[in-house]
């Protein structure tokens with residue numbers, strides 16, 4: 638079963654007197670253990686789609702379902718909870734806090750959680766992305782690739798069902814990007830998480846299970862190599 642599903646999703650923005658149809662009847666789904674990569678030209682609707690999947694925005698028409706549940710039926714509290722624990726985020730520019738160590742950055746999204754194993758899980762995740770010897774380094778003491786590994790570990794701390802990645806290799810050189818993609822592929826399987834990534838990095842297409850091409854708010858092509 639798809640963990641996230643968009644069905645006949647239309648999104649219109651009102652800009653002054655002009656109406657912009659950013660998404661025109663989009664169908665999309667992702668399963669646990671699947672990496673779906675969204676590609677398409679600038680302005681084609683990729684961010685708008687990611688915002689729907691991340692529960693940061695709602696469609697003008699159509700359905701968004703999380704584990705077959707209509708998102709419109711969620712209460713505000715449930716939505717907040719889902720955004721916090723159901724979805725992990727990885728960004729092009731890492732979004733790490735410079736004053737905190739690697740392990741503190743990874744723990745941060747789970748600070749509200751009083752369970753005692755938070756620190757252990759953060760250490761475990763950092764070890765799994767090969768940073769067991771960098772736990773107390775701050776982002777400034779780490780390379781770009783290492784910083785992105787910290788961000789990947791952070792995105793998984795609350796054991797999300799979905800990992801949203803916005804140009805995760807965008808600020809990395811080819812080889813470093815490759816190691817991040819290998820890491821994501823491994824974690825996708827270990828954690829049984831659905832990864833939805835937006836990218837311009839062709840290298841990513843070698844790692845993806847499904848590629849979705851969007852043009853002018855319409856999904857033009859879905860390929861499963």
Ligand code: ADP
Pocket residue numbers: 650651652657658659677678679680681682683684685686
């Ligand atoms: P992409 O991520 O593929 O570059 P976007 O989803 O950001 O595309 O944008 C799709 C279309 O929607 C573009 O025409 C963009 O200008 C428009 N758009 C996006 N967000 C807004 C907004 N908040 N208000 C008005 N128009 C928007």
Ligand code: ADP
Pocket residue numbers: 684685687688691693726728729801803
């Ligand atoms: P951009 O790349 O458009 O300049 P960001 O890198 O800040 O902006 O975010 C890109 C996209 O990441 C947003 O359009 C949104 O779809 C997604 N996003 C995801 N999660 C979050 C979150 N918790 N807070 C903010 N944005 C998120």
